Amino acid sequence: xxxxxxxxxxxxxxxxxxxxxxxxxxxxxxxxxxxxxxxxxxxxxxxxxxxxxxxxxxxxxxxxx
Numbered sequence: 001x002x003x004x005x006x007x008x009x010x011x012x013x014x015x016x017x018x019x020x021x022x023x024x025x026x027x028x029x030x031x032x033x034x035x036x037x038x039x040x041x042x043x044x045x046x047x048x049x050x051x052x053x054x055x056x057x058x059x060x061x062x063x064x065x
Contacts, residue, residue, distance in 0.1 A: 029058035
């Protein structure tokens, strides 16, 4: 779920795009969990909103993707 949805409980086109990007990441990582070694808690959600905390390029994704 997009960070702004967790913080503001509001859906938008941006949250849909974010969710689609995470779905693509999951496909190219062969169904790995995004942020798998991180505990989901309010401080993590806040750090996502301030730092962005991008996902790394999955192993099976080419540079063009």
